[in-house]
Amino acid sequence: MSEGEWERARVVPAAAGDDCARGRAGGTAAAGGSAVGGRGASGGVARSAQARDRADLGHEQATAMLADLRRTLLDRFGTSDEAVLDPGLLAGTRPDPARRATGALVVPVRFHVVHSGGSGRLSTAAVQRQIATLNAAYGGRLGGADTHVRFRLDSLDRTDNPAWFRNPQHYEGPMKRRLRKGGRGTLNLYTAAVGSDVLGFSTFPQWYRRDPRLDGVIVDFRSLPYGSYAPFNHGFTAVHEIGHWLGLMHTFEGGCVSPGDGVADTPYEAEPAQGCPQGRDSCPQRGGDPIHNFMDYAHDACMRGFTAGQGRRIRAVWAAYRSRKTGGHRVDLGTAAPGAARSVGAAR
Numbered sequence: 001m002s003e004g005e006w007e008r009a010r011v012v013p014a015a016a017g018d019d020c021a022r023g024r025a026g027g028t029a030a031a032g033g034s035a036v037g038g039r040g041a042s043g044g045v046a047r048s049a050q051a052r053d054r055a056d057l058g059h060e061q062a063t064a065m066l067a068d069l070r071r072t073l074l075d076r077f078g079t080s081d082e083a084v085l086d087p088g089l090l091a092g093t094r095p096d097p098a099r100r101a102t103g104a105l106v107v108p109v110r111f112h113v114v115h116s117g118g119s120g121r122l123s124t125a126a127v128q129r130q131i132a133t134l135n136a137a138y139g140g141r142l143g144g145a146d147t148h149v150r151f152r153l154d155s156l157d158r159t160d161n162p163a164w165f166r167n168p169q170h171y172e173g174p175m176k177r178r179l180r181k182g183g184r185g186t187l188n189l190y191t192a193a194v195g196s197d198v199l200g201f202s203t204f205p206q207w208y209r210r211d212p213r214l215d216g217v218i219v220d221f222r223s224l225p226y227g228s229y230a231p232f233n234h235g236f237t238a239v240h241e242i243g244h245w246l247g248l249m250h251t252f253e254g255g256c257v258s259p260g261d262g263v264a265d266t267p268y269e270a271e272p273a274q275g276c277p278q279g280r281d282s283c284p285q286r287g288g289d290p291i292h293n294f295m296d297y298a299h300d301a302c303m304r305g306f307t308a309g310q311g312r313r314i315r316a317v318w319a320a321y322r323s324r325k326t327g328g329h330r331v332d333l334g335t336a337a338p339g340a341a342r343s344v345g346a347a348r
Contacts, residue, residue: 059257062253062262063259066259066262069247069316073085073319076319076320077319082313082316083312086312086315089105103148104148104150105148105149105150106152107152107186107187108187109131109153109154109189110155110180110181110189111130111153111156111157111191112158112188112189112190113156113157113159113221114158114161114164114175114179114190114191115159115160115161115192116160116161116162116165116166116193117162120191120221121158121160122158122191124156126225126226128153129224129225129226130225131151131153133225133238134151134235134238134239135151137236137239138151138306140305140306142303142305143304143305144292144304144305145305145306145307145308145310145311146311147306147314147315148315149314149315154186155181159178161175168218169194169201172218173214175190176188176214176215176216177214180213183324184205184212184215185323185324187217188215188217189216190218191218191220191224192220194218194220195220199219199229199237200217200218200220200223200238200241202217202218202244202245203216203244205247205317205320205321208321215245217244217245219237223235223237223238231299231300233300234300234303236294239294239303240294243294243295243306243310243314246317247314247318248261248306248310248313249262249295250272250295251267251289251290252271252272252273255268255269255270256269256282256283256284256285263309263310265307265308265309265310266290266295267283267285267287267288268283268285268287269289269290272296272297273289273291273298275298276291276298276302277291277298278291292304293306294306
């Protein structure tokens with residue numbers, strides 16, 4: 001599929017009837033059971049505060065991730081200062097210049113549609129809309145900063161497997177080991193019936209070296225643009241989960257306790273946003289809650305963009321973990337099992 005084809009795909013607008021109303025609704029998980037992972041919604045309406053999220057880190061894990069990122073950057077580039085590194089990364093001088101065009105990091109995407117007969121069998125047009133949404137979100141065209149990351153659809157395949165489709169978390173290992181393609185710099189994006197308590201889940205860059213075959217992102221097929229999971233059907237679940245795959249933490253990571261998400265220009269936030277709580281300021285540190293950030297839990301219609309600091313973090317993490325060569329320094333990243341969503345943080 002050519003670059004022009006997915007660039008012309010239309011980005012989904014706000015769905016009819018969608019708004020940023022505050023609220024939380026209960027409900028049971030959709031087909032696929034009680035999947036546990038990243039971004040989630042209870043009953044397909046609002047995210048459940050009780051659903052365990054693999055991308056939520058404890059303080060020790062967050063600080064260990066911070067140490068690993070700094071050591072890896074220092075090992076590779078002689079400095080762990082992301083601001084010093086960034087001009088070279090943006091210029092495409094290092095690393096992987098072949099993956100960069102017009103100053104952007106171009107991420108190849110292998111898109112895997114897992115379905116059960118006609119259920120979940122996405123059209124090519126639906127996949128193109130999701131890729132276009134990714135490029136709009138990460139390119140700053142929806143209201144945030146340009147992260148200088150772009151996505152290129154390299155392949156699309158469909159797999160009719162009812163068990164994988166209905167319970168992708170349980171079958172995550174065999175499914176990914178069978179379908180995954182490419183190396184550390186290739187995004188493998190899977191769609192299936194993840195569920196409603198959790199709409200998607202992701203691995204983090206640090207986990208690639210432990211088991212490369214588990215690397216990737218899985219989202220519910222109903223969360224794609226024009227999907228049936230309103231108010232989470234603008235395609236932003238994939239934007240959120242891919243943020244984790246690129247090394248970003250939740251904006252509410254650690255609540256009001258340092259280092260939070262480790263990004264200086266995302267204000268601290270005590271808890272996830274539900275709906276679109278305009279004007280909320282839940283932490284004593286400077287700045288209101290970043291409820292419009294893609295790494296929060298707000299309704300899709302409330303989400304607008306990333307910050308410049310998040311873009312810088314993505315590029316630094318890519319240089320540390322997803323470029324072709326990695327450094328030798330390593331630290332203990334915690335006790336979670338391989339494939340569990342983990343992230344990185346830096347002092348802020």
